[in-house]
Amino acid sequence: MPHFCHAIGCNVDVPASMLFCRPHWWSLDKMVRDAVWAEYRKGQEISKRPSARYMAVQKYAVARASFKAGDEARKQQCIDALEQSFRWAGIALSRGEGNPLIQLGYPTTKEMELELRMFAEGKPEPGPEPAPVSDALPDGG
Numbered sequence: 001m002p003h004f005c006h007a008i009g010c011n012v013d014v015p016a017s018m019l020f021c022r023p024h025w026w027s028l029d030k031m032v033r034d035a036v037w038a039e040y041r042k043g044q045e046i047s048k049r050p051s052a053r054y055m056a057v058q059k060y061a062v063a064r065a066s067f068k069a070g071d072e073a074r075k076q077q078c079i080d081a082l083e084q085s086f087r088w089a090g091i092a093l094s095r096g097e098g099n100p101l102i103q104l105g106y107p108t109t110k111e112m113e114l115e116l117r118m119f120a121e122g123k124p125e126p127g128p129e130p131a132p133v134s135d136a137l138p139d140g141g
């Protein structure tokens with residue numbers, strides 16, 4: 001059975017253990033990738049019972065990876081994914097499992113609501129600004 005990349009509109013077939021195809025995975029900030037790994041539990045793709053914490057981070061990653069500037073329909077889909085992410089975070093909190101989105105810059109539901117409002121009003125991209133990526137090696141000495 002094919003298992004597609006979770007980015008919205010992406011039809012790349014990937015192994016069940018992978019959330020995204022490589023281009024979508026590497027389009028994410030390192031902190032988002034780290035958060036996905038932090039919440040991933042080995043074998044959850046087989047048991048089909050990921051934690052609420054994982055779902056919150058996963059939906060957040062989907063919103064981030066799927067965003068396409070200038071695509072209004074896609075923007076709405078990303079807002080939906082973001083809403084689902086924040087809802088899962090609320091479920092994790094209500095279960096006493098803590099807030100999985102702290103590591104992504106959302107210490108409370110107030111920041112989550114603000115993010116949704118700003119995004120809906122046309123902020124170009126959900127989430128904090130990506131950190132500059134540098135592959136440059138330090139100057140030799």
Ligand SMILES: [Zn+2]
Nearest residue numbers: 005010021024
């Ligand atoms: Zn993809």
